[in-house]
Amino acid sequence: SVSVCVLGCCCCCLAMAASAALHCSFHRALLRSFQDSVLGHARLYSSCLISKRKQWQMARLGWNVGTLASASAVTAEDPGTCSSVPSAAVSDAGQKPTWRANIDFKWIRDNKEAVAENIQKRNSAADVELVVRLYERSCNLAKEVDKLRTERNAIANMMKGKVDPESREELIEKGKRLKDTLAVLEADLADITENLQREGQCIPNMTHAHVPVGSDGVATIRKLVGKKPDFTFPVKDHVELGEALGLFDFEAAAEVYSVEGTDLCLAGTSEIPVGGMYMDCILTESMLPLKLAAFSHCFRTEAGAAGLATRGLFRVHQFSKVEMFIICGPEDSDALHEELINIEETLFSSLGLHFKTLDMPTEDLGAPAYRKYDVDAWMPGLGRYGEVSSASNCTDYQSRRLNIRYRPAEDPLFKPKKGKGPPLRFVHTLNATACAVPRMIIAILENFQQEDGSVIIPSVLQPFMGGSGVISSKQRYGI
Numbered sequence: 001s002v003s004v005c006v007l008g009c010c011c012c013c014l015a016m017a018a019s020a021a022l023h024c025s026f027h028r029a030l031l032r033s034f035q036d037s038v039l040g041h042a043r044l045y046s047s048c049l050i051s052k053r054k055q056w057q058m059a060r061l062g063w064n065v066g067t068l069a070s071a072s073a074v075t076a077e078d079p080g081t082c083s084s085v086p087s088a089a090v091s092d093a094g095q096k097p098t099w100r101a102n103i104d105f106k107w108i109r110d111n112k113e114a115v116a117e118n119i120q121k122r123n124s125a126a127d128v129e130l131v132v133r134l135y136e137r138s139c140n141l142a143k144e145v146d147k148l149r150t151e152r153n154a155i156a157n158m159m160k161g162k163v164d165p166e167s168r169e170e171l172i173e174k175g176k177r178l179k180d181t182l183a184v185l186e187a188d189l190a191d192i193t194e195n196l197q198r199e200g201q202c203i204p205n206m207t208h209a210h211v212p213v214g215s216d217g218v219a220t221i222r223k224l225v226g227k228k229p230d231f232t233f234p235v236k237d238h239v240e241l242g243e244a245l246g247l248f249d250f251e252a253a254a255e256v257y258s259v260e261g262t263d264l265c266l267a268g269t270s271e272i273p274v275g276g277m278y279m280d281c282i283l284t285e286s287m288l289p290l291k292l293a294a295f296s297h298c299f300r301t302e303a304g305a306a307g308l309a310t311r312g313l314f315r316v317h318q319f320s321k322v323e324m325f326i327i328c329g330p331e332d333s334d335a336l337h338e339e340l341i342n343i344e345e346t347l348f349s350s351l352g353l354h355f356k357t358l359d360m361p362t363e364d365l366g367a368p369a370y371r372k373y374d375v376d377a378w379m380p381g382l383g384r385y386g387e388v389s390s391a392s393n394c395t396d397y398q399s400r401r402l403n404i405r406y407r408p409a410e411d412p413l414f415k416p417k418k419g420k421g422p423p424l425r426f427v428h429t430l431n432a433t434a435c436a437v438p439r440m441i442i443a444i445l446e447n448f449q450q451e452d453g454s455v456i457i458p459s460v461l462q463p464f465m466g467g468s469g470v471i472s473s474k475q476r477y478g479i
Helices: 002-022 024-039 041-047 052-061 105-110 112-121 128-160 165-200 238-244 271-276 330-350 397-402 437-447
Strands: 074-076 220-225 282-284 290-299 318-328 355-359 371-379 384-393 405-407 428-436
Touching: 105 112, 105 128, 105 165, 112 128, 128 165, 220 330, 238 437, 271 290, 271 318, 271 397, 318 330, 318 437, 330 355, 330 371, 330 384, 330 428, 355 384, 371 437, 384 437, 397 428, 428 437
Parallel strands: 282 405
Antiparallel strands: 074 290, 220 355, 290 318, 318 428, 355 371, 371 384, 384 428
16 A cells, blocks of 8 residues: 555665765665656666576676566766676577686685685585686696697798798698697687586685674674563564555555566566676776665565465565665775675664674575675564565675776886786675665564554654654555
8 A cells, every 4th residue: 555655665765864874875876766766666667677688697696597586776876987898798599698707716726625615614516626627627728729729820820931842731731630639629628618617606705704604593693782572462463464554455466577488587686787787897996985776676586485484575576675785995895894784783773673683604695795794673473583684795706707897096116017007806796785675664563563553653764754653544644
């Protein structure tokens, strides 16, 4: 209904305000993004459709392109300019997109033991031994190929000069043999390079030293805020509350989107298109950090969910979200990760929610994440904590796949070769959820419910709700 849309919009507005408390640039970006998305609401559905090129970007970011997953209303504090450097090609229709990710295979080989330990801690199926074998084989083959090409070129140059007929015939025969041998070796090298890329892309990011090792149960608590509300009456969940207050109409909302049979898919987070905006870009160090925000519709299959997790708004196939995204220099990513989680903690604290921030363990990290914080809010109707937000530092995992680099400022003590500056470096990327609307609505309805079925509106949201302090069945709200 309209009133629950107003509440969702208020949550997004609050996300903007919370971000302003720690960094005004996030506030400006979120505000522009939110205003644009409201004015162009109908346009969002078409912009959520992702083309083959976007699917390729999604895979580069570490997302499964088969996931029902949005993109829209993206803004940047300082989008800057890009110098494109082509780095990949998409395979024929019907085949899986392929590309040459900029994986540092030499570093993997030289740090094989550390990589293997990291794979084990993450319970990953990646095979570093195979990757190293393929890399060494590709290096050896590349040397052989280069040697034979040099010989072939030498023969070609000799043929241009004066050569007696007998010697010319010998050179022609030798050239043919080199050509045949090269064809075989080049085919082998292409196969090995493809296998190396496929296996190399399975290796997850390295892990921060302070990340707890193990599964979800060993996550460590970074911060605990507030306490569980003490109810003197039977607690209702958000579905009971929302339906009684006329906020929800799940039957009318059961609209199905399908892109089956097309070359499109739906994106699960605006992290995908925001990162894709800078694919193949070379930035200057003065442009960093880039702090971006996007308001978008997001789409998920939510396959495998069961029980209470499927009830109501907790797991839905489509929802709206304000996402924060940072592109920065390697030395700044840890501090900016803290800034992102501080924005989230400020937001949920201002709502008066009881929540805990968790440093998530190795087995709960996606392949791109170097470190991830989750924010779990208490949801009385569900009788447990539920994730409402997260913040991840992906270091250079995504930038090596998207080929996003920057040119460091010249060091006066560094004397480069004539005409050359400092070498290009890969940026670090971070992402964090400012506000996932459905989970925020659940937390507000269930924590601030009253015995008569009404819901107290958190004080920070009341200005956005026409000054009203309560949601009751007798009220209706308009935008």
